[in-house]
Amino acid sequence: MSDLLPFSAALYQLLAGVEPLPAETLPLDACAGRVLAEPVTARLTQPPFDAAAMDGYAIRWTDLHNSWRVVGESAAGHGWAGTLGPQEAVRIFTGAPLPAGADVIVVQEEVARDGDLARLNGEGPPRIGAHIRPAGQDFAAGAPLIAAGKCLTAAHLGLAAAGGWRALPVVRRPRVTLIATGDELVLPGETPGPGQIVSSNPPMLTALLRSAGAEVHDPGIIPDNRAALAAALTGAEADLIITIGGASVGDHDLVVPVLRELGADLDFWKIALRPGKPLLAGRLGGTRVLGLPGNPVSAFVTALLFAVPLVSRMAGRQQALPIVTLPLATPLPANGSRRDHLRARRTPDGAEPFARQDSALLSLLASAELLIIREAHAPAASAGEPVSCIALDMFHSVF
Numbered sequence: 001m002s003d004l005l006p007f008s009a010a011l012y013q014l015l016a017g018v019e020p021l022p023a024e025t026l027p028l029d030a031c032a033g034r035v036l037a038e039p040v041t042a043r044l045t046q047p048p049f050d051a052a053a054m055d056g057y058a059i060r061w062t063d064l065h066n067s068w069r070v071v072g073e074s075a076a077g078h079g080w081a082g083t084l085g086p087q088e089a090v091r092i093f094t095g096a097p098l099p100a101g102a103d104v105i106v107v108q109e110e111v112a113r114d115g116d117l118a119r120l121n122g123e124g125p126p127r128i129g130a131h132i133r134p135a136g137q138d139f140a141a142g143a144p145l146i147a148a149g150k151c152l153t154a155a156h157l158g159l160a161a162a163g164g165w166r167a168l169p170v171v172r173r174p175r176v177t178l179i180a181t182g183d184e185l186v187l188p189g190e191t192p193g194p195g196q197i198v199s200s201n202p203p204m205l206t207a208l209l210r211s212a213g214a215e216v217h218d219p220g221i222i223p224d225n226r227a228a229l230a231a232a233l234t235g236a237e238a239d240l241i242i243t244i245g246g247a248s249v250g251d252h253d254l255v256v257p258v259l260r261e262l263g264a265d266l267d268f269w270k271i272a273l274r275p276g277k278p279l280l281a282g283r284l285g286g287t288r289v290l291g292l293p294g295n296p297v298s299a300f301v302t303a304l305l306f307a308v309p310l311v312s313r314m315a316g317r318q319q320a321l322p323i324v325t326l327p328l329a330t331p332l333p334a335n336g337s338r339r340d341h342l343r344a345r346r347t348p349d350g351a352e353p354f355a356r357q358d359s360a361l362l363s364l365l366a367s368a369e370l371l372i373i374r375e376a377h378a379p380a381a382s383a384g385e386p387v388s389c390i391a392l393d394m395f396h397s398v399f
Contacts, residue, residue, distance in 0.1 A: 004270055004271055004272040004277065004337070004338070005268045005270070005271045005272065006271070006272050006339075006376065007271060007272060007273050007305070007339045007376075010268055010271045010273075010279070010281070010306070011305070011306065011309065013267055013268060013281070014267070014281050014290075014306055014309075014310060015309060015310060015313060018310060018313045018314060019313075019314075020035065020037070020171045020313070020314065020315065020316035021171055021172040021173075021174060021239065021314050021315070021316070022171075022172055023037035023038065023169040023170060023171055023172065024169070024170060024172045025167050025168065025169050025170075026167060026168065026170055027166060027167045028157045028160060028161055028165065028166060028167065028168065029157075031152050031157060031168050031170055032152060032153070032154060032157060033151065033152065033213070034151070034152055034170035034171065034173075034213075035149060035150070035151050035152070035170060035171040035213070035315060035316030035317055036146055036147070036148050036149065036150045036152055036156075036168060036169070036170060036171075037148060037169040037170055037171050037316070038148050038169045039144060039146065039147055039148045040144075040145045040146040040160055040163065040165060040168065041142055041143060041144050041145060041163075042139045042140065042141050042142060042143045042144075042145050042163040042164065043141060043163055043164030043165065044141055044162070044163055044164040045135060045136045045139070045140045045141045046136070046137075046138040046139050046162050046163065047133055047134075047135055047136075047137060047138065048135060049079075049097045049098070049135050050097065050098035050132055050133070050134050050135050051095055051096065051097060051098060051132070051133045051135075052074070052092045052093060052094055052095060052096050052097075052098060052105055052131065052132065052133075053094065053105070053131045053132060053133050054094060054105055054107045054108075054131040055092070055093050055094055055107070055108050056092060056105045056106050056107040056108045056110075056111065056131065057070070057089040057090065057091060057092065057105065057106045057108070057111050057118060058074065058084065058089065058090045058092045058098055058099050058102035058104075058105050059084070059088070059089045059090075059102060059104060059105075059106060060084060060086070060088075060101060060102060060103060060104070061103050061104045061128040062086075063086065063087050063088075064104070064106070064120060064124055064125070065120060065124075066087050066119075067087065067117055067118065067119040068087050068088060068089035068117070068118050068119065069087060069088055069089065069116055069117060069118075070088075070089050070090070070091055070113070070116045070117070070118055071084075071085075071088045071089070071090060071116075072090045072091070072099070073090065073091040073092070074090050074091070074092045074093070074096040074097055074098070074099055075092075075093045075096050076093060076094070076095035076096050077096075078096070079096060079097035079099070080092075080097075080099045082099065082100070083099070083100040083101045084099050084100065084101030084102045085101065089106075089118055090102065092105060098132055103128050103129060103132075104125050104127075104128050104129060104130050104131070104132070105125065105130065105131035105132055106120060106124060106125055106131075107125075107131060109122065110122030110123065110124060138162070139163065145159055145160065145163050146159065146160065149316065149318070151317060152168070152170070171315055171316035173213055173214060173215040173315060174213065174214045174215065174239045174240055174311050174314040174315055175214075175215050175217065175237065175238045175239045175240070176209050176214045176215065176216045176217070176238055176239070176240045176241075176242060176307075176311065177216075177217045177218075177219065177236035177237070177238040177240075177241050177242070178202050178205060178206065178216060178217070178218045178219075178242050178244065179219065179222055179229070179232050179233065179236070179241060179242065179243045179244065180199050180201055180202050180218075180220075180221055180222065180243075180244040180245065181221070181222045181223070181224060181229060181243065181244065181245050181246040181254065181255065182199075182221065182223075182224060182245050182246065182294065183223050183224045184196050184197055185197065185198070185199040185221045186198055186199065186221070187199060187220070187221065188200070188203060199221055200296055200362060201244045201245075201292075201294070201296055201299045202218045202244070204296065204299070204300060205242070205244070205292075205299060205300070205303050205307075206218060208300070208303055208304065208307070208308065209242075209303070209307060209308070209311055211308075211395070211396055212307075212308045212311040212312045212315065212317070213311060213312060213314075213315030213316075213317055214240075214311045214315065217236075217237075217238065219232060219236075224246070224254060225254075226254055226257075226258055226261075229246075229254055229255070229258045230258050230261070230262060233258065233259070233262060233284060233289075234262065234284075236287065238287055239287065239288065239314060240287065240288045240289075240290065240307075240310065240311065240314070241284065241287055241288070241289045241290070242289075242290050242291075242292060242303075242307060243255050243289070243290075243291045243292065244292050244293075244294055244299055245292075245293065245294025245299075246291075246294065255280070255291050256269060256280065256291075259280075259282065259284060259289065259291075262284060263284075263285075264282050264283060264284040264289060265282050265283045266280055266281070266282035267281045267282050267283075268280065268281055268282075269281075269291075272337060272338040272339060272376055273301075273302070273305075273338055273339055273341075274336075274338045274339070274340040274341070275293070275295065275297050275298035275301050275302075275341065275357075275359035276292070276293050276298040276299075276301050276302035276305075276359075277293070277338065278291075278293045279291065279292060279293065279302050279306065281306070288310070290306060290307055290310065292307070293359075295359040295360050296359070296360060296362045296365065297343070297358075297359040297360065297361060297362070297364075297365050298359045300365060301341050301371065304321070304371075304390070304395075305321075305341075308321070309321070321390050321395070322390065322391040322394040322395060323373075323388055323389065323390060323391070324370075324388075324389050324391045324394070325386050325387070325388055325389070326346070326350045326351040326370070326386065326387060326389055327349065327350035327351070327383075327384050327385065327386055327387075328350055328351060328372075328381055328382070328383050328384060328385050328386075328387050329347050329349040329350045329351060329352035329383060330352055330353065330383055331380065331381060331382050331383050332353065332372075332374065332380065332381045332387075333380050334377075334378065334379050334380045335374040335375065335376065335377060335378040336376070336377070337376050337377065338376055339373070339374065339375055339376050340373075340374040341371040341372070341373060341374075341390070342354070342357055342371065342372040342374065343357060343364050343365060343367075343368035343370075343371060344368060344369070344370040344371070344372045344389065345367065345368065345369050345370065346369045346370060346393070349383070350384075351370050351372050351387055351389050353372055354367075354368070368392055369391070369392055369393040370389040370390065370391060370392060370393070371389060371390040371392060372387050372388075372389050373387070373388045373389060373390065374387075
């Protein structure tokens with residue numbers, strides 16, 4: 001594993017064989033944003049009866065130009081039980097069952113009424129069946145409603161409820177444990193001591209992973225201690241463990257040696273990527289492990305490129321990162337042997353990379369709207385040339 005693995009090979013290797021997690025059944029109000037595990041068919045017919053689409057009078061079409069005797073009333077939840085006869089009408093309200101014998105509704109604005117007598121006082125309905133929603137107009141019992149694999153929206157949940165469902169089978173959320181290591185770290189809100197910094201990666205990555213469908217657990221900062229790290233790794237009840245920092249080759253970088261001591265299988269370690277070369281992937285028993293670098297921008301970029309697709313696939317989602325092609329606002333030099341991701345903004349002239357690209361600059365990452373993708377060994381690019389970009393400003397509308 002001494003050679004740097006190309007980005008595309010590393011991503012392919014990471015995602016190979018990944019399937020959605022098993023299903024769980026949840027009430028409708030807990031299903032928004034979850035992926036449907038099985039197709040849903042209608043248990044009911046909607047509407048279950050011929051229903052009024054307007055307030056007015058239910059009559060027979062053949063009696064449209066006659067006067068009518070009003071013999072009853074049909075309201076939502078309180079239908080009229082009789083059968084309409086010649087020159088009879090039933091006062092009816094939107095959503096109410098259509099009386100037997102009626103085949104058209106005259107809207108109330110076109111009816112003149114005097115006591116129990118009524119007549120047409122306008123143009124009238126254009127055709128037989130006007131202003132009536134026929135039974136099964138939306139769907140019939142047994143009809144397919146929602147296909148498996150759909151990420152459930154509010155409208156899907158309304159459809160399922162109307163179709164007779166109160167709970168749905170959805171793909172279980174991937175359980176992700178974040179393990180941030182480092183004696184130099186303190187929790188957000190604490191004042192760093194000499195040589196210390198705030199642990200900013202866990203809240204950032206938690207938000208990113210939750211947007212991809214994960215349930216995230218953060219046990220806190222793990223010190224640079226083999227026993228503490230081993231305990232955190234073996235104690236994680238997770239589908240995916242993500243370590244942050246400690247995956248390089250320094251004397252205090254313990255993730256790789258501790259994983260090996262625990263018998264983990266490492267698929268790869270170090271990839272041809274900027275930012276984010278010290279990335280590892282493997283398995284510890286039946287749990288997947290992804291080791292991210294500790295620099296904040298490197299952690300974000302590698303999580304976006306690797307953890308988000310992995311979690312998304314485990315959650316049953318099939319979305320790809322939003323890629324846009326834009327002209328370069330400024331020229332770029334030739335790229336080296338690692339695929340690069342330049343923080344950039346949108347401008348009227350296209351994608352403009354920031355002048356500074358240091359992997360520790362969170363302020364620029366927070367300002368970035370784009371990541372310009374520069375493939376390994378890409379030649380110099382002039383202003384105006386098209387470049388592929390990951391649209392950070394579109395990411396949360398997709399995931």
